[in-house]
Amino acid sequence: MKDNVLNSLNAGLRSILESAPEAFIMGEDILDPYGGAFKVVAGLSTDFPDRVIPTPISEAGFIGLATGAAMRGMRPVVEIMFGDFLMLAADQLLNHATKYPWMYNDKVRVPLVIRAAMGARRGYGPTHSQSIEKHFFGMPGLVVVAPSPFHDPGALLKSACVEDHRPVLFVENKLMYARRLQRPDADGLVAGMNVRSSGGRYPTVSLSFDDFAEADVTLVAYGGMAEIAVEAATTLMMEQEISAEVLLPSSLNPLDLEPLVDAVKRSGRLVVAEESTQTAGFGSEVISSVLPAAFDRLKAAPVRVSSKNLPIANTVTLESEILPQVADIVSAVRRIL
Amino acid sequence: MSDPRQRFENATGTIPERLYEQMALIRRFEVRLLELFEEGVLFGTTHCCIGQEADCAGVISHLGADDVIFSNHRCHGHFLSYTDDPRSLMAELMGRLGGVCGGRGGSQHICYDNMYTNGIQGGIVPNAVGMALAEKMKGSGAIATVFIGDGTLGQGVVYEAMNMASLWSLPILIVCENNEWAQSTPTRLELAGKITARAAAMGLNTSEITSTDGVEMYEHFAPIVESVRRESRPHFALINTYRLCHHSKSDDKRPRDEVEARRVDDPIPKLRARLDESTAARIEEIAAERVEDAIKWSREQPFPELGRHLDALDLVDARGVGGDSGQVQS
Structure with missing residues (x-):
């Protein structure tokens, strides 16, 4: 199996x-x-x-x-x-x-x-x-x-x-x-990154290129955007040596703010990616919840990456254009660096 | 645990006298409620069942300790027949800590032992059918009874629930109190066809009674409740009745002559006529005393405070057991 x-x-x-x-x-x-x-x-x-x-x-x-x-x-x-x-x-x-x-x-x-x-x-x-x-x-x-x-x-x-x-x-x-489950390899890495979990019933999984010390940006995503966010982090590292720490909450409500706040305090930059449309969404919620606790550490305004504000089209060209892609996350990060 | 059937069987007096005890209590309670509204000690609105008291006593007196009952916005009468506890209802309506839901639910949102109510039209029917499903899966032998009105028949989810109740042969009794008016809209402007035919089309057993007589109602429902229990089959029971009061508080714009003409069907004098004068007067006196006691007691209860319960995701029960693993009642 x-x-x-x-x-x-x-x-x-x-x-x-x-x-x-x-x-x-x-x-x-x-x-x-x-x-x-x-x-x-x-x-x-x-x-x-x-x-x-x-x-x-x-x-x-x-x-x-x-x-x-x-x-x-x-x-x-x-x-x-x-x-x-x-x-x-x-x-x-x-x-x-x-x-x-x-x-x-x-x-x-x-x-x-x-x-x-x-x-x-x-x-x-x-x-x-x-x-x-x-x-x-x-x-x-x-x-x-x-x-x-x-x-x-x-x-x-x-x-x-x-x-x-x-x-x-x-x-x-x-x-x-x-999709295959992303389990740690022999070196304990997942997608080439260090991994840790916040524990608890619905843990937040974090991935980091440098053992959770420093990062240029914090990427937050969940569900189907998780692998896309990780791929974006890989692209940023490979192409420009930009270090993105990826946080993947499994509970959207209640939201465990602690790991998010901790990561944003260290990076000073926050990008939230979601597959849904933008207004009143997950990104809005994460940003407004994290900001009060990390405001003085911010180096740039947080950014939301999401679908266009349209129904999702049937044909592949339109569907791809409407949905958030790896490139959208990569360019969002570049904009605030 | 409330056991209305046992309480009814244990009561002294004739059947009409026992029914009158419940119905006189309900009437007295609601008449006083309207006065308390004028006084300004209640919150929001309230839906009285004045004119429909026979339904409450006639149906619920057949339900036992394990049986489940789901009622709607017009639930005071059902509650009093089920619990015989006017204090906790009055305190709830006054928004007090001693109320049945500590003031959180109010008139339409009540939970007491195996009784539940909700103010949303229609949605309670699948909830009650799901309770019947749970009791059947557990093999408890209990039945579920849900009260709806003619206006509720406009909700599609009622038919979804009836379909599944019939498909899965669940022990559910749906009691439809057709009081001819959905808020301010007469039934003829909102309901096509024959009511019982809707349920019959899905294979539910059906029955119909046009009465405001407590004894007739009690006798009518004895074999119905028994058959739902014995056969584990859903039953849709239509009661044709009439609401003698407003829909909620003072919103009654129905033709006065129509309402007045229906006062001959008032269930209270109708049942009273079956009792001797001194017995009826004694029952009314006790009902009045109990309602006054409930009012006095409720006025003395404090108002609730939120305390540490600041998120509905935190399950903190009445014993202070907290966290999201908080255990259930009963």
């Missing part, structure tokens, strides 16, 4: 079903032999026939059901085939799942995980390619987690399901499924 993100997630789900009797999986087209649109749940309905529940095309309805079941002691893991469809269930997340614990004076918990396949670069066009998690990570009471190949996606998913008692939106960039 390939050591890739897809198999890591599949193994994580299997481990959840094996270890947590109250866990079950719901979603569209998740039964074998189809095994889900991206095959993340492949094989599970065969081995756990009563705990893999295929649903009608009713995102609001089955997220609502999962919420109710979670309030009564179950641990549902819901698959949203394309993250774009999550908006159909926005009311369930905003006015139900995330409201109940607090408004009921902490009498209930909603241990619900919603896995959503987000992201573009596969030619799926305007309504099947978006990264809409930014519309959800400002929602009080909702944890938003986004693994990357630099994390252990299956372990993150299992933590979200069996350890976290809060509703979790688990963002899976769909281009990432086929």
